[in-house]
Amino acid sequence: MAEEPKKTWQWVTVDDYEKPAVPTVIKVKKWWGKFIRWITPEQEQESEDDQSSALELSFDDAADALEQCFSEWLEDDEDNSLRWIIAPPHSGVEEAVKKWAEKHSLREMNLPDREPLCDPGDSTLPEFLSKSDDNKPWIMPQLAHGFLRQTNGLRWVREFFSTVLSGEAGKGVIVCDSWAWAFLEKVWPVPVSQLWTLQGLDQPALEELGLARGDGRLRALAALSRGNAGVAAAYSDRYQRSSEKPFETPSMPSEINDATAFVCYALLLHRGLNKGQLVKVLPIISGSQLEIQLQVLHQRGLIELEQELWYVTARGYPVVRELLASRGFWLDRF
């Protein structure tokens, strides 16, 4: 019997997640590029960050795939278990789950305001779900927005784990950023089952989505994006899908210090922060130094400001991840 062809959008448990293989040629090219950057004096230049020709992805098919995956569990009234969905930055997981949740009108769990979350005087924590007799399944849209890595900032998320894992909150789906999850596994080290994510996009999947053409281009895009749909889309070019030209990634500032890495890590860990929250999370860095780091990273196209929150950009994500890996930070699994 012929093997069933692999689907482009496939939901898998986190343990079954596979990153596309990185060919040795690409690894060597990467090391060589780094070496050249070391020995040649870097010219300070602002990021071009031209994404006008990048393709936009629709995650409708991913939402449909989730429907097939979770329909049995959702319809089973006896089954009160939880489903955890881990969302790497820009991977499209959040968008797909949101579409699926809207279709089923799941109750959205309340997230606390981040500002008073760290206030030591404020002992009351917001309730997770509005008082209602409705026993419909609920969804936590982004657990990474429920905490700040600050002395008082983990109270709500601890309460959350305690409530939902005890079964008090009933049946629900929790979406959590992959970086936040890596950290929260240390905060609440109770192993959970049913941890899901979108399978990494390999070369055939990237080709099917029209993000690149030709073996060389596909291999390079798969390696650069590590199978992350949003990153692959950000580097796609509708006019040069078969081009053999190497991908131009934003470069890190020439003067990198602990503050640069801390800012990048904090933005990934919290899935976006505003300046005030960054000050709370990184009190060891002075306000002016934080401002400088934000401006420098922004100029390089590594971070962007969206609705008052700073985020790591899709094009900057591979570069930032590599920086954090080289400096020994605690990384996500993807």
Add this chain to the structure above:
Amino acid sequence: METGSVDDVTGLFKSLDGFAIFEIAVIFAFALAIVWLTQRVLPWVASHLHGKRRLYTLALVPMIRILVLVVALVMIMPRIIEPTLQNMVATLGAAGLAIGFALKDYVSSLIAGVVAIHEMPYRPGDWIEVDGSYGEVTHIGMRTVELVTNDDTVIWVPHLKLWDNLIHNANNGGPSLMCIAEFYTQPEADAYQIRDALEEVALTSPYLQLGKPIAVTAAEQPWGTKYRLKAYPIDPRQQFQFITDMTARGKKRLMELDVRFAKIESDEAYELKH
């Protein structure tokens, strides 16, 4: 008899013609060039790396140097001395006598340097304490080890210290180095509340190596309770900043919890009060 002895000694050495001297000079220069290059290139490469990769790269410097020097010596010796057993014994005996009297400490340091490379009580990148001096090993020379303290003072410690001194190595060739922030409170404070608060302080520090454990210990003292918050930074070079961060935020958190800190009054102040 005398003539025979002189002949014996001169017979040890080969007659060095111009070509042999040229060969020795080339070997010597080549060995020095390799050592010089590795001592500059590898630390430069290491300065761009972090964690284990940085430490392993730095550790290559003394290894390569000793290898190159041994190879050079093996290549030079047969060009100077007729390599027979009798000649080697006579040469080494004479050298041993000279060293024993005149250059004992110097040679002892050199030998300790070789032992240090083999036993690795310290490697470049390690944080060690010798004779009360604490700093990062930045260079392992033939005779001395170079430490740089937190105050940016360079200390050269002879390898000789290895024979009869305690060497405290805080990270022992790895990227994990335990840091301890200490807090002193009055004895009435709730120890478990303080433990939980301090653990939270370490967990939320941006310097924390998340894969390593956090621990808080308490010990009763005559003037109050001493708490020690133990955790690991991501990079050993961040240790002082990490302790500063834990201390600053730990104090703030304990003050929020209305914990009163222990204070020891000076004798003068005590006498004034009573």
